[in-house]
Amino acid sequence: MSVRSCRELWTILLGRSALREPAQIEAELDRHWDRLHQGLSYYKPPSSSSAGKVKENKEVAQPLKDFGLRISKLLGLDEQQSVQLLQCYLQEDYRGTRDSLKVVLKDERQSQALLLKIADYYYDERMCLLRCVLLLLTYFQDERHPYRAEYCNCVNKLEKDLVSNYQSQFEKLFKAEAPTWETHGNLMTERQVSLWFLQCLREQSLLLEIIFLYYAYFEMSPSDLLSFTKMFKEEGFGLRQTNRHLVDRSMDALVERIGYLSSLILVEGMDIDFLHKCALEDCTEQHQFSSSPDEMDQLLLTFGDIPHHGPVLLAWVLLRHTLRPDESSPVIRRIGNTALQLGVFKYISTMLKGLGVSGNNCTASTAKMCIYGLLSFVVTSFEEESLQGSHLIDAACEVLSAPSLAEVFWEMPNMGLGMILDSAVGMFPHKIGPLLQLLTALLSNKLTVKKVYNFLDKMSFYTQVYKHKPNDIISKDDETLWRRQTPKLLYPLSTGQTNLWMPQGVLGQVVIGGEQGYVVRWDYSYSSWTLFTCEVEMLLHVVSTADVLAHCARVKPILDLVHKIISTDWTVSDCLLPLTSRIYMLLQRLTSVINPPVDVIASCVNCLSVLAARMPGKVWSSLHHTGFLPFASNPLTSMAQCVSAEGMKAGNYGNLLVQIEQPRGEYAVTIAFLRLITTLVKGQLGSTQNKGLIPCVLLVLKEMLPTYHKWRYNTYGVRERIGCLILELIHAILNLSPEGEDQGSSTNSTPTLQSLCIYSLANTEAGQAVVNIMGVGVDTIDVVLAAQPSSCGSEGPGQILIQTVKLAFSVTNNVIRLKPPSDVVSPLEQALTQHGGHGNNLIVVLAKYIYHKHDPALPRLAIQLLKRLATVAPMSVYACLGNDAAAIRDAFLTRLQSKTEDMRIKVMILEFLTVAVETQPGLIELFLNLETKDGSEGSKEFLLGEWSCLHVVLDLIDSKQQGKYWCPPLLHRAALAFLLALWQDRRDSAISVLRKKFWENLTTPLFGTLTPPSDTTEPCVLETCAFVMKIIGLEIYYVVSGSLEQSLKDGLQKFSNARRYEYWSQYVKSLVCHVAEMEEEGICYFPETQMLISAWRMLLILSTSHSDVMQLTDDSTKLKLFMDVLDETKAALTTPMSVPCLRIGSMMATLLLILLKQWRRSPDILSPLSLILESVLQADQQMMERTKAKIFSALISVLQIQGLNDISQLPQLLLSVCETVKDEALALIDNTRHMSQTGETAEDEDSMETESPRGPRKDQRDGVCVLALHLAKELCRTDEDGEHWVSVMRKVPVLPSVLSAVELSLRSKHNLYFTEAALHLLLTLARTPQGAAAVAGAGVIQTICLPLLSVYEGSSNGASQQSFSRKSQDSACWPGVYRLCMSLMESLLKTLRYNFINEALDFVGVHQERILQCLNAVRTVQSLACLDEADHTVGFLLQLSSFCKEWQFHLPKLLRDVQVNLCYLCQTCTYLLHSKKMLHHYLQAKNGEALPPGPLSRTQRAPQTPSKEAVGGGEREEAEQKALLAVQCSLLKILSKTLATLQHFTPDCCQILLDQSMDLAEYRTLFVLSFTTPAFDPDVAPSFGTLLATINVALSMLSEVDKKKEPVSLSITSLASSEEIQALKSLLMFTMENCFYVLISQAVRCLKDPSILPRDKQRLKQELSSELSTLLSSLSRHFRRGSPSSPASGILPSTQSKPPTPGSKASHEGQEPFIQLVQAFVRLVQR
Secondary structure, eight states: OOSOOHHHHHHHHHTOSSOOSHHHHHHHHHHHHHHHHHGGGGSOOOOHHHHHHHHHOSSSOHHHHHHHHHHHHHHTOOHHHHHHHHHHHHHHTOOSOHHHHHHHHHSHHHHHHHHHHHHHHHHHHHHHHHHHHHHHHHHTTOTTOTTHHHHHHHHHHHGGGHHHHHHHHHHHHHHOOOOOHHHHOTTOOHHHHHHHHHHHHHHHHHHHHHHHHHHHHSOOOHHHHHHHHHHHHHTGGGTSOTTGGGOOGGGHHHHHHHHHHHHHHHHHHHTHHHHHHHHHHTOGGGSTTTTOOHHHHHHHHTOOSSTTHHHHHHHHHHHHHHHOTTTOHHHHHHHHHHHHHTTHHHHHHHHHHHHGGGSSOHHHHHHHHHHHHHHHHHHHHSOGGGSOHHHHHHHHHHHHTSHHHHHHHHHSTTSTTHHHHHHHHHTTTTSOHHHHHHHHHTOOSHHHHHHHHHHHHSEEEEEEEESSOOSSEEEOTTSSEEEESSOEESSOOOTTSOOOEEOTTOEEEEEEOSTTOEEEEEEEEEOHHHHHHHHHHHHHHTTTSTTHHHHHHHHHHHHHHHHHHHHHOGGGGGTTHHHHTTHHHHHHHHHTSSSOOHHHHHHHHHHHHHHHHHOHHHHHHHHHTTTOSOEESSOOOOHHHHHHTTTEEOHHHHHHIIIIIHHHTOOHHHHHHHHHHHHHHHTOOOHHHHHHHHHHHHHIIIIITTTGGGSOOSSTTHHHHHHHHHHHHHHHHHTOOTTTSOSOTTTTSOOOHHHHHHHHHHHSHHHHHHHHHHTTHHHHHHHHHHHSOTTOOTTSHHHHHHHHHHHHHHHHHHHHHHSOOOSSOOHHHHHHHOOOGGGOSHHHHHHHGGGOOSOTHHHHHHHHHHHHHHHHSSSOHHHHHGGGHHHHHHHHHHHHHOSSSOHHHHHHHHHHHHHHHHHOHHHHHHHHOEEEGGGOSSOOOEEEOTTOHHHHHHHHHOTTTTTSTTSOHHHHHHHHHHHHHHHHTTOHHHHHHHHHHHHHHHHGGGGSOOOOGGGOSOTHHHHHHHHHHHHHHHHHHHSOGGGSOHHHHHHHHHHHHTTHHHHHHHHHHHHHHHHHHTTTTOOTTHHHHHHHHHHHHHHHHHHHHOHHHHTOOOHHHHHHHHHHHHHHHHHHHHSSOOHHHHHHHHHHHHHHHHHHHHHOOOOSOHHHHHHHHHHHHHSOHHHHHHHHHHHHHHHHHHHHHHOOSOGGGHHHHHHHHHHHHHHHHHHHHHHHHHHHHHTOOOOOTTOOOOSSOOOTTOOOTTSHHHHHHHHHHHHHHHOSSOHHHHHHHHHSOHHHHHHHHHHHHHHHTOOHHHHHHHHHHHHHHTTSHHHHHHHHHTTHHHHHTTTTHHHHHHHHTTOGGGGSOOSOTTSOOHHHHHHHHHHHHHHHHHHHGGGGHHHHHHHHHHTHHHHHHHHHHTTTOOOHHHHHHHHHHHHHHHHHGGGHHHHHHHOHHHHHHHHHHHHHHHHHHHHHHHOHHHHHHHHHHHTTTOOOOOTTTTSOOOOOOSOHHHHHHHHHHHHHHHHHHHHHHHHHHHHHHHHHHHHHHSOOHHHHHHOTTOOGGGSOOOSBSOOOOOOSOTTSOOBHHHHHHHHHHHHHHHHHHHOOOSOGGGSHHHHSOHHHHHHHHHHHHHHHHHHHHHHHHHHHHHHHOTTSOHHHHHHHHHHHHHHHHHHHHHHHHHHHHOOOOOTTTTTSOOSOSSOOOTTOOOSSGGGSHHHHHHHHHHHHHHO
């Protein structure tokens, strides 16, 4: 809309809008100066031509035209302007929706109400127009004002006939006829007429104010002065209004004001200042009135009937007296007398008080300047005796209170008003008041303080009054001069106290003498400050006598002076110590008398407030003893006791309030008390003093806040001020930083000030009082603002009310924020959120503050509170708003859309909506205002409604708008935060609308260039970019890449092409480095930095999985990004540590780890990582826990990916890691001991406790300790020969600490992950001879052997089945630890051989039961875990079986049991491998249909095919086959190792074949002479049949592996990779060889055994020869096809030195050595 309303113009000129640049202000003034020039005549009366234009206008809807004509009739306003006014009103002040407007216009009653509202709006517009001009005139010469130059240009343009325009408007107004219902329609009721007249008076007063200010700067010609004088005389200085019958009491103040201003305009017009100057320089003819007409004389002679004439007459007397002193003395005398009869000086002080009610505003200070000139000249020109002394001093004090005038005065203290000062000095100290009043007024800045202090310090006269002539005086004959004969003490105080001593021989001049008494002025020099101290002492003396009031009157001005001095210049306070230190005593004495002097007490407390601002501790400790403040008689222990106020005494102040102030309705002491307490609270006293303040604050919360609005008040505005002060106090308490408050209020200890306030406001009626203040509502505030005079500055009642409501918002917000969380809803929260009927609930009231236009902070704080409530309170804001919801939404959006609106309100609205996205679904739907397309129910396409907040948001992120004044960076950021909230909350309807059209604008910020971090001024830009990154990230993450919008894909392509990945990576790196450098002072915009880094991190993590969409595929770019991340981690973690660096370092370490694992490429990053590790290990433990873990993980990943290229880094790394391992292990020992003492049970090892808080050194899979052990393991693996490791071992006692921790862990069955990792490390060490020796030497057997029992004994309950868990073997578990221990023993024995045999035998002896159980268990439990344990056990036995003789010697029985069990195990495995179906059935039955995924299931899942059920079945079958295959492989491994072990228990083949004298008794027979196939039954002993069956099974499996023709679906080949198949073949060959070996050896042993019958031997020979021949032929057939050689073929005795390469075809069948052996044996048997 093209026309700006006057109110909007006024807001802009005040600088409260978005237009803040001087150029923008200038443009506004240029556009509208004509309107300002015309003033009120801008509003034209109705005319037929204008009505015609309205009718022709096609752009305005007909109903609005009709209504515009009704407005025109009611207001007597031009029709076109009426329509414009209506449009402005609808835009700015209408409180309904556009739809409701149609209804309102049709309905008679509602449209009448609307008309009256528009009338009010129109009146306001007129006032704002005048206020704009007033504003220009106020500041156009003020150097400190930012827009001075622009204002000045405009005033120069307006200057020429501004006054004549405004003067004629003024005349028109005071002559205007009141409207009647005949002329203005029947809405013009009496009430409306009264409002019209009130408006008329307001406009008159404003017009006069403008004219007055104008003449303060520009000269008035004599003819103008005459015309103004005539005009003001005619309207009686405002008292003879045409409509004076309409004046009621409420308008008196306005009429007075018109009188004051009229009077001032005339005085200002006479230009007394210039006159004074002319008189001094004796060139009076230069003054413009040097030839003044007599007409003026004649006019003024008729004046004198109303007080407003006084100053005018006085000024005229001066003018005439100076310009033509000889001519008209009788006239002058007459006029002068009239002026004095009118009480001109008393009138002046009343006038200045009346104008200056509102503090330091321009009109009042200009008036004071004007009157200052008048008074100075009057005092200079006329004898003081002829003027009214006391009123003159009052007037002088009022005038001098203008700050600039005090300085003017001190430049020439002997001139002008200086004479008044002299006369006041002349009566001092007989009359203390006048001098001190003047001097108090003359204090304006530090310079004047020094002058006043010195002035009083060096007094040369001492005036005394005597009724009779004293005796010790000698006087002259004419009694004009006296002389003291004796020295005299001037105050009757006791010795030792401060006093004044007048010496002998002092002369005194008798000023007045005679019967009535004598006034003597002694010529005696002294310091008034000493005198003041004596006065205070005197008051303390006479406090309980009748003289107290007279003395109080003398002491009060002293206190006021002291107050003003120390508040103006604190440095003087030391000199005033004698006075300030006596104030406490005064307070104590004065408050305890029967009828205390309230005003003096208030002055005392005011002084203390100023002192408290600088030395709170001192003031508090002294005040504490006076009994003035409330206090607690019992020590405070609990909140309940505090709140009940048990044992609290109200102190002298409390009694004073109840007994004197409330009945009188005057509250000076209360106001001073509140200021004092607030000052003490802000002084951050410390906890003990704050505890002492609790009774004071409690008095405020219990006795004042809930009831202050019901007290009696004599003066308007005091109630509002007290409310404001109470809330300021609470606000100060709630803003105390926790350091100032004692922590620990949460535990049930003594309450602190803050917790007391929070509790009281949340749970007592104090909270309700605050709610009532917030509930004042926007309408009441508007009424109060409208009622106060226009020029009220920051101190009017309206402003105080606004300030109070703002404080109430802030206090409530803080109470809700700081309130300790509880399940019960507090009364405060109930009051805030209850749904009242008739829309009177608080939420609506808060939301309606959006209509307030005067102070932008008020709606902003209201919305902030709404935002807080929307987050914490369980209620729907939308439901609370009820019928007003849509209208309030429109108001919010109108302010959001407005180009001139204050930016902070817009930001707050957007922040509120951002919170609402998550917590207020109804409200956000209302604001999104989405409409479905075509209106049909089924369709899901959405469109933006007319009133959708998304229009504004899209505008704000539009790249073309950026940098414009209405879209500053903060607002842009708020808009993006709102969009991000929509994405995070997955508001699909809104997102679907947005997606189509905004990616290009959204991504714009990412293509900008940011200022380097060191000189960033707008940190919100960082957040803006972070939000954009997050939105893009969420979109890519949630949307399938095929369905992404093309514009987003293009944007990402452009991002990649423009090398923005490199740019942002570089920028983030510089940010991190900046944070690291700013270590000491901390970085001011850390949250924004952290947000950007985190968003960038999210994008990079996403790019690892969505690199195609994100166009991040180029390896060199990836490398650059990776190196940047590494540098960032290094920068953040290698500086001296601060919390920000650690946070960022931790974030970066995570990113590094993810990139390392995903991209699987790492350039040489070991050295930087080692550096980081060293730095991190030296830092604070608590904070670094997680970061350490991440760095260890990264190092492990690097070693796994690329190994250690540069072996020189190993020693240092190993040292660091071993140090960590040692420390962590020791800490773990302490922790475990502590836990076992406190009796905490270990949680179930497999529990899903993810949320449990991390205790100190809690055992975690990704804990530092575990990862350090794994890293140590990786490093040992790299260290081939173990040299580095050994040297580190010598420096750092790693092994002892790790082993003791393992021992403790095993005993207590704690720390599973640690134990596992430690065993892995030991296992790795045990592979090299040095490592193994070290591990054995450190006492590994003591650590493991006995403690390991507790791992399986507790759980077995004697039943062997239970101890074999069915868990998947991958997850960590205690059986896994047992298996690891087995492996460790195996490894050590393998490496150390005879050096370890005793320990190994100890181990077997201790765990023999478990070992035998395990070998047996394979028959019953085929779970992989159980098979795994069997595998480990047999592996260990295989190593141990090499030492048969030692075993036989130490544990013969066990050896026999093991041999038997191994044979049975062989039988079991063969049986299970032989009958697949049986095994399958067992697995299904045991695992309850759910098969564990085997180790072979690493291959990818089959691709999906359309028919789902079929696929499901197929997949299941495949899974089962894989599981079966896994179990078969396990069984085969066990079988091969079992046979290899048995090979050691049976005679050596060559030996038994060749050596005749071999002792057969050494070897037992292991297999019985029977050739049946093996049965699955423990009663059937293993026999030769078992061995033959084993060979058969192996052979059939071999041929199955080699067959390629089977249907691919379920053959072994389809389920395993080629390496796995190769391994499987080797394993089968190994099994067969060992089996043949054992078979031959056992057969020969039987044949040689004399105890076996020859018949049996013969049978054996026959069976074996036939069986073996068959087997041999099958084998040779197989080898012709080509088959792997056995891994053991090199060991077996054979003619061949080197096994053939796998898969090579054998040239002749006898080439395989073991086949040759078997052939030889067959030949032997057949002999």
